[in-house]
Structures are given as structure tokens and as C-alpha cells.
Amino acid sequence: MGLLQRQVKVAVIGSILGMQRRAMCDELTLINIAGITISVDSRGLDRLPSFEPAMESFFVTTDVSKNFSTVKTPDVSIKLLMTDAESYCSLERELLFDSGALWRLYDEQEHYCFQLTSPKFGDIPYKIAHFHKDFSQGEIAFHRPFFSESQSLEPLEHPIGELLITHLLSQGRGIEIHGCGLVDQAGNGYLFAGQSGAGKSTTAQIWLAHSGAKILSDERVILRRQSDRVLMSGTPWHGEARLISDETVVLNKIFLLRHGRTNELCRYHTGEAVANLFACSFPPFYDSAGLAFSIDFLTEVAARVPCYELFFTPDERVINLITNHYEV
Amino acid sequence: MGVVAVVVHEISIWRKVMDRLEQDSQEKEQKKQYAKPTIKQVDLRPEEAVLGFCKSSVSAGPASSMCTIPGCSSPGS
Numbered sequence: 001m002g003l004l005q006r007q008v009k010v011a012v013i014g015s016i017l018g019m020q021r022r023a024m025c026d027e028l029t030l031i032n033i034a035g036i037t038i039s040v041d042s043r044g045l046d047r048l049p050s051f052e053p054a055m056e057s058f059f060v061t062t063d064v065s066k067n068f069s070t071v072k073t074p075d076v077s078i079k080l081l082m083t084d085a086e087s088y089c090s091l092e093r094e095l096l097f098d099s100g101a102l103w104r105l106y107d108e109q110e111h112y113c114f115q116l117t118s119p120k121f122g123d124i125p126y127k128i129a130h131f132h133k134d135f136s137q138g139e140i141a142f143h144r145p146f147f148s149e150s151q152s153l154e155p156l157e158h159p160i161g162e163l164l165i166t167h168l169l170s171q172g173r174g175i176e177i178h179g180c181g182l183v184d185q186a187g188n189g190y191l192f193a194g195q196s197g198a199g200k201s202t203t204a205q206i207w208l209a210h211s212g213a214k215i216l217s218d219e220r221v222i223l224r225r226q227s228d229r230v231l232m233s234g235t236p237w238h239g240e241a242r243l244i245s246d247e248t249v250v251l252n253k254i255f256l257l258r259h260g261r262t263n264e265l266c267r268y269h270t271g272e273a274v275a276n277l278f279a280c281s282f283p284p285f286y287d288s289a290g291l292a293f294s295i296d297f298l299t300e301v302a303a304r305v306p307c308y309e310l311f312f313t314p315d316e317r318v319i320n321l322i323t324n325h326y327e328v
Numbered sequence: 329m330g331v332v333a334v335v336v337h338e339i340s341i342w343r344k345v346m347d348r349l350e351q352d353s354q355e356k357e358q359k360k361q362y363a364k365p366t367i368k369q370v371d372l373r374p375e376e377a378v379l380g381f382c383k384s385s386v387s388a389g390p391a392s393s394m395c396t397i398p399g400c401s402s403p404g405s
Contacts, residue, residue: 097378099375099378099379099380100374100375100378100380101375101380101381102379102380102381103379103380158379159379159380162379163379166379178376195371195373195376196373196376272368275370276370278370278372279370279371279372279373279377281377283377285377285378
């Protein structure tokens with residue numbers, strides 16, 4: 001095995017709507033999301049994999065003169081391959097969870113098996129992800145008949161990328177929150193959490209246009225503990241505003257978004273904050289240890305970071321409310 | 329003198345007891361009024377919480393190239 005280098009090749013793919021760019025990478029791709037490093041080995045494929053352009057900001061750029069072995073050992077190593085899905089899965093398995101839509105999870109004794117299906121193709125999975133139960137290693141297999149030779153292969157396409165990250169986080173690393181994260185010009189990290197339609201992307205656009213804040217994501221952020229601080233990291237998963245950043249900031253305040261006729265803040269008690277944050281997170285409901293950790297982690301977050309219910313109007317007045325608000 | 333010392337001692341004890349009673353009375357007035365425990369319900373959207381929802385779920389995976397929405401990059405905001 002010689003020196004491994006990573007080259008990012010940007011391929012322009014024409015479509016009836018215009019130009020669609022996807023990042024195509026060499027045989028080995030390293031990705032870092034909130035301190036979690038993922039290695040994707042595509043030598044088992046007949047073509048290079050592709051990733052959403054948003055993921056580019058999270059690629060680990062290595063100095064081409066350095067040997068790959070000097071890079072930190074990845075938290076999870078994934079191999080990609082093409083296969084026949086029907087013969088790839090183990091017969092000795094137990095259904096652990098059915099999302100009711102895109103994916104199912106099976107327990108195959110020493111492995112977890114995620115099967116992804118599409119209504120267009122029925123019950124045969126178009127993609128299968130096998131991981132060791134500690135998620136340190138895994139394989140992502142594409143069902144060959146469903147992919148033409150010219151079709152791009154995206155290993156971390158939704159939801160598998162997030163499923164991987166949320167499981168790794170639930171092992172003691174942190175939690176992913178459905179929210180908009182930003183840092184204002186004074187360096188304050190704010191999280192605006194909310195379910196679909198709460199106004200996360202609207203909030204991001206308001207702060208971007210009227211305050212010069214940097215948006216970490218208008219859809220998903222990751223929270224982690226560092227001694228007595230809570231850190232907030234951007235992710236490649238964006239919302240309608242398509243705003244992402246790979247930066248990490250200290251989290252100073254959390255706001256649960258509510259539509260309102262006026263701009264108002266109401267401080268939550270810790271218990272209320274935990275419950276509302278839990279409703280905006282992605283815990284592994286079928287894993288009792290992961291679920292327990294997620295709740296404990298949110299309790300620690302709520303104890304360290306002030307949490308508020310924020311009724312807001314979709315304009316810049318909400319910025320004044322937040323930046324001028326001080327705890328007594 | 330011994331009787332005087334006993335009387336003084338008894339008075340000081342009595343004063344301490346009265347001070348304590350007065351302090352307890354003030355604390356009771358400052359205590360919060362009892363509020364019956366209530367249950368507050370927080371809505372959970374299961375389809376979002378389990379990452380089972382996608383804006384273009386019908387076009388996830390290899391079918392996505394056939395859809396007008398390019399890929400499945402929006403997790404479902």
C-alpha cells in the first residue's frame with residue numbers, strides 16, 4: 001500500500017434545472033463532524049463516491065506531502081461496496097426498529113444493520129449499512145441493480161450520515177439538536193431550537209442580514225461537553241437557507257422557538273428545558289443506554305446553559321431583544 | 329448572687345427562644361405558596377425524531393436523480 005492522498009475533484013453534472021455540483025473524492029475520504037472523524041474507503045466500488053457539496057467543508061484536508069498514517073485514527077472506518085442486497089443480509093437477525101419511512105434497523109448479533117428503502121423500489125433496500133455495535137467499523141453496500149453505471153453513489157446521503165453520527169454521539173459524546181446555531185459578533189453562541197416550521201431558517205436569515213452573525217447551521221447542530229462548558233458545532237445538514245459551517249463555539253444561551261405577535265423571552269426551569277430540548281433531538285429510542293445518556297446529557301446542558309422560550313416576530317426586532325437581555 | 333446568675337441565665341434562654349420563634353414566623357411568611365404539581369406536555373414529532381422524514385422522501389436514494397429536487401440534502405426542516 002503506497003502513500004494515500006486525498007484529492008477533491010469537483011464534477012459539474014448538468015440537469016434540467018441547471019448545474020448541480022457534487023464533490024467527488026479519491027479512494028479514501030476523511031470527514032470531521034463536531035470532532036468525530038469518519039473514514040470512507042471506496043476501493044471496493046467501481047466508481048468514486050460522491051458527497052453533497054455541503055459536506056466539502058467537513059473534509060479533512062491533508063497535506064499531500066504527509067503520509068496518511070500521521071492523521072488521527074478515525075472514530076469510524078467505513079468501507080463501500082456494490083452488492084446484491086438480498087444475499088448480503090444475514091438471515092439471523094431481529095428487527096429492532098422501523099422508522100415507518102426511510103429505514104429499518106436490525107440486530108445481527110455482533111452488528112447493527114440499517115436497511116434503507118425507497119417507495120419507488122418497494123421493500124428491497126437500495127442501500128445497507130452494517131456497523132459493529134460500537135460503531136467503530138462498518139460497511140455501506142449499494143444494491144447493484146438499482147444503480148446504473150452513470151449514477152453517483154452517495155454513501156452518507158440522508159439519513160445514513162445522521163444515523164451514524166447520532167449513534168456515535170449517544171455513546172457518550174454529545175447530542176444532535178434540531179436547531180439553528182449561530183455566533184454573534186460579540187462571540188456569543190446561541191442555539192435556536194425548534195421542530196419543522198418553528199422558524200429556524202427564518203431566524204438564521206434574519207441574523208445573517210441584520211447582525212453580521214455567523215451561522216453554524218440553519219437545521220442541525222451538535223452539542224458536546226468540555227469540562228464545565230457546552231460546545232456547539234455546525235454540521236453539513238442544512239435547511240432551506242442552506243447555511244453551514246464546520247466551526248465550534250461555546251454555547252451561551254438556548255432559545256426554543258415559538259411564533260408570536262410580539263418578541264418575548266420566558267426563562268425555563270431545568271426540567272422544562274430538558275423536555276423541550278429532548279423533543280428537538282434525535283436519540284436512539286431502541287437503545288436504553290443511549291437514551292439514558294441523551295437525557296442525562298440534556299440535563300447537564302440545561303443546568304449549565306440558560307434556556308428560554310422565545311416568542312418572536314419574523315423580523316430584526318428579535319435581535320435587540322436577545323442581545324439586550326441580561327440575567328439578574 | 330447565685331440566684332441572680334440563675335435568673336439572668338433563664339432570661340437569656342427565654343430571649344433566645346423568643347428570637348427563634350420570631351424568626352420561624354418570618355420564614356413561614358416568606359415561603360412560597362403551595363402550588364399543586366402540574367403535568368406539562370411537550371409535543372414530540374416522531375417522524376422527525378427518528379430521522380424518517382425527508383422533504384423528498386419519495387425520491388430518496390437512486391430515485392433522486394429522477395426527481396426535480398436534486399438529491400436528499402434537506403433532512404426535513
